[in-house]
């Protein structure tokens with residue numbers, strides 16, 4: 001490797017440790033985008049991202065002719081790793097968190113499916129929402145806190161089920177298998193719920209056994 005180390009928390013929750021992949025950004029020679037949502041400039045440094053009034057990350061890059069262009073970070077990542085932006089499609093965040101620009105959380109989709117509309121209509125107060133965009137409750141077992149990429153130290157809440165599903169769907173896609181995101185994410189949610197309930201039952205059982213032992217000893 002060339003000494004580039006990933007020092008941020010892995011926002012995609014990808015398995016297998018500190019692996020961060022970088023690809024050139026079409027139309028912007030010298031820049032790189034990573035599958036964890038970061039961008040590198042022409043001198044190799046991590047670029048600071050701006051956040052617009054809707055909460056979307058934006059970046060200003062110079063194109064091949066030296067003109068300054070401002071782009072959505074999520075679109076830049078999709079263009080580097082998936083394809084150029086298809087006509088009439090927008091870059092969308094699977095879990096509705098604009099701060100989560102990991103490739104596994106992004107897809108090209110129709111505007112009607114895009115959280116951008118919801119955000120424009122003022123429902124982007126994630127702190128008070130109790131469900132993600134795919135309908136999963138932000139319960140104790142389904143909520144993760146993650147760091148915004150780029151080193152700002154900002155933290156955000158994300159749906160654990162959608163995050164796990166993003167990785168599953170993306171890996172399946174790499175092997176030519178198309179999975180339904182909603183279905184996979186709903187399945188993850190139910191698995192996490194079952195695990196959580198099993199843990200609660202186990203705790204209750206241990207507590208009861210402890211009390212029994214104490215009663216016998218007394």
Ligand SMILES: [Zn+2]
Pocket residue numbers: 095132133134135136159160161162163185
């Ligand atoms: Zn979700």
